[in-house]
Amino acid sequence: MNGYLHLSNGKSFVGKLETALDGDVSGEVVFFTGMTGYQEVLTDPSYKQQIIVFTYPLIGNYGINEHDFESKQPHVQAVVVYEANPNGYHYEAKYSLKQYLQKWNIPLLTHVDTRAVVKQIRDQGAMPGKISTQPTATFPFENEPELLVKQVSVVNHETYGTGDTHVVLIDFGYKKSILHSLLKRNCKVTVVPYNTPFSVIRQLEPNGVLLSNGPGNPKQLVHELENIRAIIDHYPTLAICLGHQLVALAYGGNTKKLPFGHRGANQPVYDALKKKVFMTSQNHGYVVEASSLAKTPLSIRFTNVNDGSVEGMIHQMKPILSVQYHPEAHPGPNDTDMIFEEFLEMMKAARKEKVYA
Numbered sequence: 001m002n003g004y005l006h007l008s009n010g011k012s013f014v015g016k017l018e019t020a021l022d023g024d025v026s027g028e029v030v031f032f033t034g035m036t037g038y039q040e041v042l043t044d045p046s047y048k049q050q051i052i053v054f055t056y057p058l059i060g061n062y063g064i065n066e067h068d069f070e071s072k073q074p075h076v077q078a079v080v081v082y083e084a085n086p087n088g089y090h091y092e093a094k095y096s097l098k099q100y101l102q103k104w105n106i107p108l109l110t111h112v113d114t115r116a117v118v119k120q121i122r123d124q125g126a127m128p129g130k131i132s133t134q135p136t137a138t139f140p141f142e143n144e145p146e147l148l149v150k151q152v153s154v155v156n157h158e159t160y161g162t163g164d165t166h167v168v169l170i171d172f173g174y175k176k177s178i179l180h181s182l183l184k185r186n187c188k189v190t191v192v193p194y195n196t197p198f199s200v201i202r203q204l205e206p207n208g209v210l211l212s213n214g215p216g217n218p219k220q221l222v223h224e225l226e227n228i229r230a231i232i233d234h235y236p237t238l239a240i241c242l243g244h245q246l247v248a249l250a251y252g253g254n255t256k257k258l259p260f261g262h263r264g265a266n267q268p269v270y271d272a273l274k275k276k277v278f279m280t281s282q283n284h285g286y287v288v289e290a291s292s293l294a295k296t297p298l299s300i301r302f303t304n305v306n307d308g309s310v311e312g313m314i315h316q317m318k319p320i321l322s323v324q325y326h327p328e329a330h331p332g333p334n335d336t337d338m339i340f341e342e343f344l345e346m347m348k349a350a351r352k353e354k355v356y357a
């Protein structure tokens with residue numbers, strides 16, 4: 001049956017609705033440019049409430065397996081592709097793309113002119129949209145403003161691994177591969193809810209803290225900034241994506257929305273420390289405003305080569321490292337794996353000096 005993607009600027013695109021739709025589905029329409037990695041994208045909690053348009057025209061070739069999930073369930077609101085492979089040609093494939101989405105009641109709209117959709121978003125920015133069986137849509141769309149992080153963060157503490165370096169991972173919607181990047185480096189990790197007070201973190205006696213990625217506008221978390229500031233002031237910190245944006249806000253910097261975001265696996269980033277360009281995996285719609293950092297103790301270390309935006313910061317005095325991109329690289333190139341090594345070094349140095357006990 002026909003289905004429609006309606007954008008809030010009034011443009012509509014027809015396609016074939018492959019899954020059942022109980023009522024219209026709304027979300028922010030964003031695009032992902034990677035040729036592979038759709039399973040990680042579907043299950044990354046940072047995509048919560050977003051309608052994802054894949055720019056590569058054939059998605060689903062290798063199906064969905066049991067290992068590459070970034071969380072226990074998909075978080076995207078709906079999926080728009082040109083062609084969805086009805087099979088999954090891989091010995092580990094457990095479901096086809098359609099079967100997997102059907103299982104979770106997530107709409108799949110195929111045979112949409114995805115190039116035309118992306119042109120709209122690139123010209124006018126990521127915007128609200130709706131998947132519907134009706135050829136016309138009513139405006140305005142009722143959308144968002146609830147706190148998305150609350151919906152994806154853990155409720156209780158969860159402990160993983162038995163390693164000798166203890167990291168508290170503050171969960172704003174973490175990807176499993178971030179946890180795995182720590183576990184494979186002999187860390188013990190305690191995952192805690194996004195709003196865990198500093199006093200509770202202190203009782204856990206971590207060697208370092210990791211502020212995770214997560215969905216939504218970082219400014220939705222203004223009420224948490226004082227607590228986040230107290231935590232990162234006391235422990236070696238690695239902050240990824242939403243976590244990085246929160247570090248900037250906690251020190252008095254500002255964030256703003258990018259016109260159409262960075263979502264893909266080949267975003268070039270310049271490292272001013274190593275004087276090298278790395279290819280990175282990314283998924284974000286907001287960004288730290290470079291000029292807002294002038295009055296903070298933070299300096300820019302990484303910059304996006306395409307648009308010059310801030311991709312990572314270091315604190316001038318404290319062991320705090322933050323990156324806008326995804327060093328865990330799922331999906332994506334492993335160029336920036338060294339970020340986790342640097343985090344381990346920061347924790348080791350702090351232990352030696354006994355600065356942060």
Ligand SMILES: NC(=O)CC[C@H](N)C(=O)O
Nearest residue numbers: 213214216241242285286
């Ligand atoms: N992956 C993330 O953590 C995304 C951060 C934030 N939600 C953004 O879109 O910018």
